[in-house]
Amino acid sequence: MTSDRDISTDDLSQVARRRLAWTRFWGQGPLHSLGTSFAGNYADAIGTFWQGEFAACRSHETILDIGCGNGPLAKILIDLYPEDGPEWTGIDLSNPRPTWIAQLVEAAAKRVRFRGGVLAEELPFEASSFDLVVSQFGIEYSDLSRSQPEVMRVLKPTGRLALVVHHAQSLPVYVSRQELRHLEFLSRSDFLESAAMMIPYFALLNDVESRARLQSDPRATEARQRFDAAQHEIQKRVVGEPIPDLLTDVQIFVQDCFCAAVSAGAPPALDRLSGYRALLEDSRLRLEDLVRSALDEAGILALQERFESAKGRAARSSLNALSVNDQVFGWALRVS
Ligand SMILES: C[S@@+](CC[C@H](N)C(=O)[O-])C[C@H]1O[C@@H](n2cnc3c(N)ncnc32)[C@H](O)[C@@H]1O
Numbered sequence: 001m002t003s004d005r006d007i008s009t010d011d012l013s014q015v016a017r018r019r020l021a022w023t024r025f026w027g028q029g030p031l032h033s034l035g036t037s038f039a040g041n042y043a044d045a046i047g048t049f050w051q052g053e054f055a056a057c058r059s060h061e062t063i064l065d066i067g068c069g070n071g072p073l074a075k076i077l078i079d080l081y082p083e084d085g086p087e088w089t090g091i092d093l094s095n096p097r098p099t100w101i102a103q104l105v106e107a108a109a110k111r112v113r114f115r116g117g118v119l120a121e122e123l124p125f126e127a128s129s130f131d132l133v134v135s136q137f138g139i140e141y142s143d144l145s146r147s148q149p150e151v152m153r154v155l156k157p158t159g160r161l162a163l164v165v166h167h168a169q170s171l172p173v174y175v176s177r178q179e180l181r182h183l184e185f186l187s188r189s190d191f192l193e194s195a196a197m198m199i200p201y202f203a204l205l206n207d208v209e210s211r212a213r214l215q216s217d218p219r220a221t222e223a224r225q226r227f228d229a230a231q232h233e234i235q236k237r238v239v240g241e242p243i244p245d246l247l248t249d250v251q252i253f254v255q256d257c258f259c260a261a262v263s264a265g266a267p268p269a270l271d272r273l274s275g276y277r278a279l280l281e282d283s284r285l286r287l288e289d290l291v292r293s294a295l296d297e298a299g300i301l302a303l304q305e306r307f308e309s310a311k312g313r314a315a316r317s318s319l320n321a322l323s324v325n326d327q328v329f330g331w332a333l334r335v336s
Pocket of ligand 1: 019022031032033034066067068069070071072091092093094118119120121135136137138139141142143
């Protein structure tokens with residue numbers, strides 16, 4: 001039987017693992033987490049939604065961004081109000097690394113505040129602190145039964161809410177499901193393990209004598225056959241997959257590690273490979289969270305209803321599905 005203590009320790013390690021996975025992700029410098037869909041900042045329907053929301057702000061209003069990451073919404077806000085304007089505070093479970101703020105002029109920089117290591121479920125702010133609470137693919141990652149009352153607590157009675165939330169039928173959720181399947185396949189496959197076994201042999205290719213010995217080394221032959229078999233399995237899988245990118249990226253990365261072994265030796269190539277395996281594990285956690293947090297129609301209607309009833313009888317709200325290139329991308333919910 002599981003005791004309360006076991007449950008809380010387990011929950012804590014879940015939070016710690018996710019914090020680390022997201023911190024490492026933001027540390028690589030992306031502005032947001034949908035780099036394959038939006039090369040710069042959010043654009044199209046999502047960019048337009050946020051520009052409209054921020055354009056309606058009055059100067060010196062206070063904005064709280066839940067699950068802010070590296071601050072794409074803050075960037076949209078500052079691009080709109082480079083001199084003077086609303087103040088933005090972003091909270092995130094992880095520790096974001098928003099390098100773009102180093103380029104801001106002082107007047108803009110002092111209106112942007114990142115608070116890493118903060119849970120949406122336990123907001124460290126006084127009641128009625130914010131005019132607008134926003135979240136772009138953020139609040140739904142939290143435990144909504146605890147974060148929603150927290151949001152209402154820190155929102156002023158006259159405050160507004162604007163959220164873009166993962167849609168269960170959206171393109172990002174579809175792609176994430178495919179990638180999770182590929183990651184599950186990789187965890188069962190021998191590909192990365194057999195690649196690690198090959199690296200010391202690649203490191204010997206630089207030396208003429210060692211290379212000659214390799215030809216007659218049965219262990220080298222066995223390692224190569226093992227790797228070839230695993231590679232063949234991946235190739236078979238790539239053909240016919242609608243979105244095989246993750247699998248082709250992994251193959252390219254392994255080839256790079258082999259090149260690194262030839263030019264720099266086995267230890268740095270093995271380090272690169274094990275760092276990459278840790279990144280794949282981080283991806284798995286992030287993708288699992290994304291898929292789990294996506295809301296279907298019943299889920300988003302329940303969230304809308306929750307915020308509306310917390311706001312009281314005068315509440316007004318709107319709910320739309322946002323599409324980009326004719327593909328559903330997320331739910332847009334406004335409550336005031
Ligand atoms: C998909 S990213 C979105 C980041 C950003 N809003 C954007 O659009 O790029 C989700 C973010 O939510 C954060 N997050 C997940 N659970 C959270 C929680 N319970 N409280 C606060 N932040 C959380 C993650 O650390 C991550 O940075």
